[in-house]
Amino acid sequence: MFCDIFIENNYKKIDILYTYIVKEEVKPGMRVLVNFGTSYRVGLVLFVYKDYKGEHFDKLKEISDVLDDEPIISEDLINLGLWMKDRYLIGYSKAFAPILPPGNLQKIKKEIKIEKYPSGKDLEDLNSIDLGKFYEDMDTFEKNIVKKIRRKGYISYVYTPLVTVKPKLVNFLKLKDNFDIRNLEKLSDKQRETFDLINDAKEISRIEVMSKLGISYSPIKSLIEKKLIVEFKKEVNREVDHEEVVENKITLNEEQLNAVNSILETDKVVSLLHGLTGSGKTEVYLNIASKVIEDGGDVIVLVPEIGLTPQMIDRFKSRFSDKVAVIHSKLSAGERYDEYRKILNGDVKITIGVRSAVFVPFKNLKMIIVDESHDSSYDFHDNLKYDTIEVAIKRIKDKGKIILGSATPSVESYYYAENGFYNLTKLKNRAKKGAYLPETSIADMRDELILGNVSIFSNELKERISEKLSKNQQIILFLNRRGFSNFISCRSCGEVIKCDDCDISMTYHKINNRLICHYCGKTKVIPKVCPSCGSKFIKEFGVGTQKVEEEVNKLFPQARVVRMDRDTTSKKDSFRNFYDIIKNHEADVIIGTQMISKGFDFENVTLVGIIAADLSLYISDYKAKENTFQLITQVSGRAGRASKKGEVVIQTYNPDSDIINYSAKGDYEDFYKYEIEERKVFEYPPFYKLVELEFSSYDENLTYKWAERFLKQMSEDINNINLKVTNFIKMPKIKKINRTKFSVKVRPRDLKLLIEGLNRVIINCKIREDKNIDLDIEF
Known part of the structure; x- marks a missing residue:
């Protein structure tokens, strides 16, 4: 027998499968010990077969040992990793990185x-x-x-996957088996009280005994010496923090019941749950999850932001108790270790997490729920090149179903639902009695300037903030840009202060009085004179969340203000702390970036102010209008989620914009009709698939040379389909790395042929063999 194994590594040239001879039983997903070069390495078996058709048979080595007698990675996850490698044209290491257990594959x-x-x-x-x-x-x-x-x-x-941490062991106490009853004589009062507590509890932690009785270790030590009790180590889970909530099971309204039945009864794999903000999508998720679990299935619930997990965790744990695991990057190494073990060993039935949770090793996965499915965090990011929703659909196909839930579905997903590829179900009303969509007004900031108002707040928004504060109600102010100002510029020559390593303007952060690059993290002091012309007229331009916070404190000194952005939520428990502060009304004004635009459900928030609705409208991206509509609609939906009337003020310099007006009315249907026609005219998704190829190197000239060479090879190797290729674009330099990219448009029916063709191009032009260039492909 022969097997092909994968050895985890970071080198492109050896990121291939290696064939070994097998003389004992082995299955895909098992670890094996092999002689690899001059050392021994642990590899993961991906394929086992009888007939070897390759070359150099005489050079094949035997496997030294099979370390497992059953797979540690299931067949469906192996197939998923292999599919990702081919689908996204990446190596084995990148394809299997999110699938492998935490820690070292070898341990x-x-x-x-x-x-x-x-x-x-x-x-x-x-x-x-x-x-x-x-x-x-x-x-x-x-x-x-x-x-x-x-x-x-x-x-x-x-x-048990071994990482840098080990199981958490706590000192426990229990009665000694067959202790001599005569040793109970002449116990002191504290010793007797301690013995009785341990006797009643059967097993109890040492720290709990000391805390409950207010004693030192001395009485416990005496009981051990008298051979009445024993002290031992016991493994306990590091429970992920969540608020203990006893949730009253809510009776579903007619719309919610119809949605549940529609999703459970459809024969389609994907259901799009289009429910406006506050319509009760989470309750639909809970009911469907309950039915799946009753039938013996497992459920994955994906959320786009770590900030949304406290609320979702509370809702699910209140319903399903200890059957819920949590996976996200803010967990400590120990917590991640314990959560993964619970999933692997079948101790839980639901996992809640950000996009990496789509790979958790459930053995009977029947449902994947993607909350806020429109969110860009589910798309390609950094080294993990995969589309979460596409991966989820691939994983669940033929074994279960997937729900895409959103108040503002992506244009593509709505198109697939409208055309019968997905099951479509809608929630058109808010679930709570007396809760209605907020009243929305548009503030024209051009008129504010004419009237002499140079503040970042319109007069209308200032009046509304003052009114809500007087009623002891809460306000959300949204600006999708952190920092104090956008950039520092010279008023004499126009020079913008940029990062030394990135071709990007640096953002001024007043809290530490420094310029920070939001791409590489590099900081520098504000120059006293312009580095280009020597002028002293250096000034801040634009506005960020720190500036908004300063302005609120100045105008409303009595208000309790919190700011939620990447700068204030970097610590482990930040999201939970902010969530509790807002929920317990320990803050009056919440200032934040897009992390506050989705999911949050606070009954006392009655006003939302959108400081600059135009920020994302004119960026160079075919999704700019869609993203703007989604952001404004989502953050507007945070207001008036209970019986109190909600209001929204949208500040803009483009009050006549169709997108701004669709957003103000919360009119998804009209927005969709407008946007889908534009996509059709300009040949964008869903009518065409867009593939971006980016060449990066420390050498700028090399990026252009390789882009030209690759495009030339494409014309030779991919001539069976019609491709539309854009011009080369020089991207901003990041961390001293230069980037050149071009895009390819192709009909959806030809995407598979394009992927196969690109794979031929990669092989034939030998780009992976040049260590000075990197190619990233995003679909």
């Missing part, structure tokens, strides 16, 4: 858990037996005995 501990005596009686209170090196050193005969015992159900395996 996964296996334990034997004893399930029952041969007589059939269940065993309790038996620790697992750590196989570790012991199992790996067994000979084949001994391993076969273990396998037979396991097949008969007497033992099971528990897999």
